[in-house]
Amino acid sequence: MSISTKHNVTVEKVSKSRIDEIDFDNLVFGTTFSDHMFECDYKDGSWQNPTIRPYGPLTISPAAKVFHYGQAVFEGMKAFKDDNGNAFLFRPKDNFKRINISAKRMAIPEFPEEIFFEAMHRLMELDKAWIRPGFGNSLYIRPFAIATQAGVSAAPSDQYKFMILLSPAQAYYTGDVRVVFAEKFSRSANGGVGYAKAAGNYGAQFYPTNLAREKGFQQIIWTDANTHEYLEEAGTMNIFFRVNDTLITAPTGDRILDGITRKSVLKIAEHMGITCDVRPVSVKEIVAAVKDGSLKEIFGSGTAAIISPISAFGYQEEVYELPKSNTRYSDRFKQALMEIQYNKGEDPFDWRYPVG
Numbered sequence: 559m560s561i562s563t564k565h566n567v568t569v570e571k572v573s574k575s576r577i578d579e580i581d582f583d584n585l586v587f588g589t590t591f592s593d594h595m596f597e598c599d600y601k602d603g604s605w606q607n608p609t610i611r612p613y614g615p616l617t618i619s620p621a622a623k624v625f626h627y628g629q630a631v632f633e634g635m636k637a638f639k640d641d642n643g644n645a646f647l648f649r650p651k652d653n654f655k656r657i658n659i660s661a662k663r664m665a666i667p668e669f670p671e672e673i674f675f676e677a678m679h680r681l682m683e684l685d686k687a688w689i690r691p692g693f694g695n696s697l698y699i700r701p702f703a704i705a706t707q708a709g710v711s712a713a714p715s716d717q718y719k720f721m722i723l724l725s726p727a728q729a730y731y732t733g734d735v736r737v738v739f740a741e742k743f744s745r746s747a748n749g750g751v752g753y754a755k756a757a758g759n760y761g762a763q764f765y766p767t768n769l770a771r772e773k774g775f776q777q778i779i780w781t782d783a784n785t786h787e788y789l790e791e792a793g794t795m796n797i798f799f800r801v802n803d804t805l806i807t808a809p810t811g812d813r814i815l816d817g818i819t820r821k822s823v824l825k826i827a828e829h830m831g832i833t834c835d836v837r838p839v840s841v842k843e844i845v846a847a848v849k850d851g852s853l854k855e856i857f858g859s860g861t862a863a864i865i866s867p868i869s870a871f872g873y874q875e876e877v878y879e880l881p882k883s884n885t886r887y888s889d890r891f892k893q894a895l896m897e898i899q900y901n902k903g904e905d906p907f908d909w910r911y912p913v914g
């Protein structure tokens with residue numbers, strides 16, 4: 559192992575890469591990790607000892623607050639490679655800003671921008687071979703922060719660990735996504751943590767999602783917690799409706815996460831001259847629109863799958879099938895996003911961020 563320090567981040571390289579053992583044609587999303595990971599600890603009031611070291615297990619006290627109170631936040635972002643071997647991140651500054659917005663809500667100290675970007679550059683340098691070129695291939699990046707102070711008293715931790723893991727991914731085909739509109743359970747509420755990428759937001763969705771699965775739906779479209787009359791988001795994705803030729807999506811706020819894919823889709827749609835309507839979307843109007851044929855598409859947007867077309871939705875024991883089409887907005891947006899991500903076209907909004 560060789561150890562070097564550049565600026566702040568100490569690097570301990572693997573003695574031998576595991577890359578030859580990886581079957582890149584048969585990856586299961588989020589289960590394979592690259593050679594290196596980043597780790598930085600917060601104690602005595604500051605983030606210290608930023609280190610990149612071989613991917614591997616941690617030793618943490620079982621009394622660490624993250625295990626008891628879920629004080630944890632995360633991000634999801636991707637690196638892409640073009641056909642000439644150049645690597646890019648997609649809008650990483652937005653992910654960086656957002657993890658600190660989430661951290662603030664969870665009383666986790668803000669992480670410094672210079673360390674984040676230095677770590678990211680060094681990781682990309684070291685594990686560049688793990689980013690495969692070709693549409694659909696990417697390196698999924700998972701930054702996260704957890705409360706590590708040992709002690710089960712219910713108060714914010716005074717120690718944290720910030721980490722970044724890298725996981726090679728293939729095209730994430732969600733297939734035929736059938737969703738159900740939430741009528742009973744809620745994902746988030748006014749004044750809550752719905753806008754944050756807080757670990758517990760996901761944990762709390764698993765049970766209602768299992769119930770939906772038993773009824774043949776893969777995902778839930780969450781509605782507002784007070785009335786269940788407004789469609790908000792899918793919980794891992796934001797959600798768009800196309801009624802006639804207008805693209806409609808709910809505004810972000812306390813309850814709806816400000817997705818980077820969502821805001822990219824809105825920009826691209828605008829650029830394409832598509833009318834966008836950002837406003838509360840009622841269950842009633844969407845049911846009426848599917849009945850009169852004006853509802854053309856529903857799709858989700860998120861980093862993992864980019865765009866997930868939805869084929870049907872369930873509401874009040876009815877299932878409504880969406881029309882099939884080969885002139886979908888969702889296909890156009892996905893293509894436009896991928897052309898930017900894989901450096902196949904212009905980058906009019908300056909979203910590509912070169913990392914070697």
Ligand SMILES: *Cc1c(COP(=O)(O)O)cnc(C)c1O
Pocket residue numbers: 634754755759791792793794795796815816817818819820859860861862
């Ligand atoms: C991460 C996430 C999204 C999607 O955000 P992207 O930045 O587009 O990946 C949507 N909703 C929730 C609740 C999320 O956690």
